[in-house]
Amino acid sequence: MKAFITGVLVGVMVGAGVYWFLTVDERKPAAQRAEERADAQTEKARQLAGESAEHAAKALSARMEALELRTEDIRKELAAKGRVVRRRAKDLGEAATSAALDARATAEIKAKLAAAPDLSALRISVSTTAGKVTLEGTVSSHELVGRAMALALETDGVRDVESRLRVESAARR
DSSP states (O other): HHHHHHHHHHHHHHHHHHHHHHHHHHHHHHHHHHHHHHHHHHHHHHHHHHHHHHHHHHHHHHHHTTTOOOOHHHHHHHHHHHHEEOOGGGTOOOOOOOOOHHHHHHHHHHHHHHHHSSSTTTTTTEEEEEEEEEEEEEEEEEHHHHHHHHHTSSSSSSEEEEEHHHHHHOOTT
């Protein structure tokens, strides 16, 4: 009986040792697999973010095209008139907006300019009166005039946008 109990105890100890040995070895690959899955998910998130940014850029380009805010149109208008004016078609019949809506529109446009990586909210001033937005300041290209106007036209409460933005080369700034 003593031999049987000794055999069972030795068997349990050997079994526990084997179990411990096998589970320690399994943990390493599981951790590695989890890390690989996390890396794959991170890469997928980066790809989706890139696709999202691409989609947003294409959508903005399409809106700029629809609003006739092409670089060449802006360049010609600035040369001929010294300003660029665009009107939102759906808002033509609306009554004048209140001062509170004008202030909200101004703040929203400034926030959009601050969020745009290629536009400087510090170099562009925004004022809104009765739904008419005036942009003044400097940008580095005619394309950026169009982008700033497109951002302003997409804002609730805005009926017209007049750009008095000047195009300055980087050397003049």
